[in-house]
Amino acid sequence: MREGNQHPPRSAQRFLHLFLRRDLAEEVSGDLDERFSKLVRTRSAIRAKIDYWIQVINYLRPFALRKGRLQKIIYYSMVGSYVKIGWRNIVKYKAFSAINVFGLALAMSVCMLIILMLADQRRYDDFHAKADRIYRMTLSSNYATTPQPLAAAIKNNYTVAEETTVLVPGPAGDAVYQTKLADMRGYFAEPSFFSLFSFALEKGDAATALQQPYTAVISQQLAVKLYGNDDPIGKTFDFSDRQLSFPQRFDGVGAPAVSWGTFTVTGVMDESKYKSHLTFDVLMSAATQPSLITAKKIEDRMNAWDWFYRPYTFVLLKENKSVAELQTALDDLATRTYTDKKNEQTKDLRFIPQKLSEIQLNLRGNDTNNRMPKVGYQFLIILASVIMLTACFNYTNLSVARALTRAKEIGVRKVTGAQRGSIIFQFLSESVVTSLIALLLAAGFLLLLAPAFKGLWLNKFLQFELPATPGVYGAFVAFAVLIGLIAGIYPAFYLSKYNPVKTLRKQLGSQRGKLGLRKTLSVSQFVISLFFITTAILVYRQFSYFMKFDYGFKTANIVNVELQGMDFEKFKNELSAVPEVTGISATDIIPATGTNNGIDIKKPGTQDEYIQTTVLQTDENFLNNLDVKILAGKNLPPRAEAPNAILVSKKALEKLGFVNAHDAIGQTVEARWSNEQLVIAGVFEDFTYRVLLNTREASPIVLRNQPAAFQYANVKIATNDPMATVKKLEAQWKKIDVIHPFKYEFFDQQLASMQQGVLDLVKVLGFIAFLAIAISCLGLLGMATYTTERRTKEIGIRKVLGAEDGAIARLLSKEFMTMLMLAIFIGVPLSYFVNNMWLQQLTARVEFGIGTAITGVLILLTLGIITIGSQTFRASKANPVNSLKSE
């Protein structure tokens, strides 16, 4: 079935038609397509595609090329000669070539890493046979989800869809078979799921697996966990839903377990075979939903058009239908459905189809898996482009600087009949050859870079695999050719415009001293380097600041244990047997780890606006355990004594309009939506609740005591051997829960891990800064070497006439030092301005400060002076006799 959908690579077809003679186009295309189809049938699609490309590239020969300007410029018999001359020049000027190749290779390796990342993302969902016709319905408000009845409405009321299916995230809890337990997260799915997508079952029948209520298709991994090596088909498992986070997975969010009953396994799927934006442990039959709704285990949203936060809807277009027709149908459906324009949520809502192959690279709100948003790629591409540009500047600079050495060659070629176009082509050939050599070195760098990138903390979530497929190799070569053209374009045009008469009469000396472009490029390189150095320093300082940040509560020696539905009091009682435990409290959310709930409150009976607060469900020991000071009133009373009692933070108090903390005690506030009347029992000192990167200002906090919501126990321990105490805690846990594993984290480490993303940024920026300065210094080294070589005779005369070494070194360095100084004068304010733009977004931040600027400047100057000095010092120390006798 898949073979029928294979078509020749479009990019190859486009490329072919770009250069092929028009009278051959139809004939050649037809033959290539015929050969492609045959290879798909007899070999494989990938083999056929590779063959197609090889065949197309092979048509790049004179007889097949379209007559045009290009052909007038390129004399094919000369191509070999150009490459040979290019190679000889590379070998002849080893130092300059090494600088060019090394600089280009450094920058190219970063760009190649990004190519690999993009190629990796392109592989998602490419295995579906009907991928070209599958679209996910999204909302104009950037949601990846749509109302649950949408799928049926499209299929039943319009003619565009061959098939539709809807996936509703639902089951997320514990599957138990005999004594074996496994976390299980997945979707309610319809039988049409398997006719739309190409997920195949290892066991079971895809056509019937999801037809009956209380049936499930499970992943291979889950099957092994529950049933070991036994055949899972026909076996059952008991499922208790805990509302674990799904499809995006964060630990810790959940609810007390609710039994959904017994399910029969009707299919097993090997999830490791598929690279898809849809990942799951289980697909439960959608036919189960009505029973669960009747039993009030889940809410009824099967026909809710105004609830669109969870279901993912997919449409398979009919073969003769276009996406425009689908959009028309969707617009019509939205207009008919959302006639009530007063509803704020659904007003102006539109359904937008998103092609399956474009899902992975276009992250939407509430999407199905963790991935880098487009802006992340844009950021990386900008960084890599800047670095690549600095490397190209080196090539341009050194090539233009060496113009005089090539002038005679150009003059001779022009006199013997070469046109300007062919000289341009010759120089471009050289730059492409250089770039291709750099590609080999860059591939070596990439071997080091790719594992380092994969080791970043962020990759635990993004899961880049960085595959090296034939397509990727092709992209690398194309990229190297492109870079060769970019790097060589200016020198090619610059060198080819020389007047042959002047070059042969050596009248080009008058052009000496015209360093405008070269200076500009060099200064730009150092401005970029300085910018990256200061930014890396700043981000590192920000990271250190985060790591030492005082949240306003104590985290040392506190172990946060995930309750996983266990009764907190029961666990608390068990822990009383562990002498190292000095305190224990309960909470629904661990502060400053990225999750929060909100409640809006105001003084009752007033016209005041509701104030938005963060609400934490804790017990009465929470504040004491975390060493948060109570400013007025008393601690939270037990729920049974005062169910409406709350504690408020100092910030919340201010926002509510109380001047004195003691005045607020016993006062009532009104909660929005629930209209509950809550009584303030006490006031506590502010602490930082939100993740530091998101913190704009101290957020107002409200504490309530609702034991049913408790998700964590905060266990304070006093011991010199924390791990031994944790073992004891685990032993106590096992006494009361033999099924769930003991899950814990040290609070301080938990908060530190929240900053790992910033540490990754430090690493990336540090590396980019290193590349920028390395490439710039290579360029500077090349320029300094060339300048000193060209002025050897001048230096000799000066020395003979009595100039001192120091004076000569200063003379030679003057030009470069001026460039460095200029770069500092531009770079420091630029860095200050740009970095302050993102710093201002943080409340908890370091200041740019003079220290950062001075450190950056010192690093730049030190490296710059060492680079320049190495050449100028050598030149000034040279014996003048040697330089003067050479001519």
Next chain:
Amino acid sequence: MTDLEEEVLFQLSRQERELSVIALAERLSLGMKSLILLATLYQTLFQLEERALIGVSYVHAKKRYRITNQGVAAWQRDWKFYREHVNEYARG
């Protein structure tokens, strides 16, 4: 005459009907035991056509190639022709 030209004429001379490029490429690949690139074959066919050693006709707008009398004569002059005869003689 190049090896490929010679092989093309050889293959065409053995056919009673005209051959398309793809069919010819497959026979050549089998005969020469190596991959024949279509562009290479096209170029060779052009050159043979220019020398009137092969003729071209169109079937459904697609080219079909046949060997001409000139082509047969040229090929017969080639050493491969003699080798073929020697082999047949040896078998006979």
